[in-house]
Amino acid sequence: MSDLIERLRDKTRLRAVHGLSGWVLSEEALLSEAADEIERLRADLEREQLRLAACGVVALANTPESAAKARQMHDDYRSASCDDVVRAVDREMALRAALVAAMEIVQKERTRIAYNAKGAPPAIYDGYADIMRRLDAVIAQADAALGAER
Numbered sequence: 665m666s667d668l669i670e671r672l673r674d675k676t677r678l679r680a681v682h683g684l685s686g687w688v689l690s691e692e693a694l695l696s697e698a699a700d701e702i703e704r705l706r707a708d709l710e711r712e713q714l715r716l717a718a719c720g721v722v723a724l725a726n727t728p729e730s731a732a733k734a735r736q737m738h739d740d741y742r743s744a745s746c747d748d749v750v751r752a753v754d755r756e757m758a759l760r761a762a763l764v765a766a767m768e769i770v771q772k773e774r775t776r777i778a779y780n781a782k783g784a785p786p787a788i789y790d791g792y793a794d795i796m797r798r799l800d801a802v803i804a805q806a807d808a809a810l811g812a813e814r
Contacts, residue, residue, distance in 0.1 A: 715743045722749045767806045774799040
């Protein structure tokens with residue numbers, strides 16, 4: 665605040681030096697202008713804090729239902745950064761949906777292979793068993809990536 669008051673005083677001195685004495689601000693006017701600037705800066709800070717909080721809320725809302733709800737906000741809280749977060753969350757949800765769909769196919773194929781392996785000669789059974797182990801590893805990795813969301 666002292667920097668702001670000093671700048672306003674310098675502005676007043678310059679006006680006086682250049683013969684603009686009618687434009688010289690009183691100490692009361694300087695303080696009033698400083699108080700107005702402080703209030704404006706506080707409002708800006710509060711709005712930016714709310715924008716940051718909005719980014720966090722949107723980032724955590726990564727299901728279609730929660731995303732739709734989190735994205736309903738007053739325009740004052742929207743920002744370019746929040747829009748970037750929205751796009752990232754949309755990509756995350758699309759990738760998760762694609763992974764779930766792919767894993768459903770893998771699970772069905774694993775079941776089909778397990779069924780075909782029954783009663784097969786040992787050499788063929790061993791081949792099926794190897795394929796099933798690999799599929800089990802992929803399934804475990806996908807389950808770990810999906811976590812409790814699945």
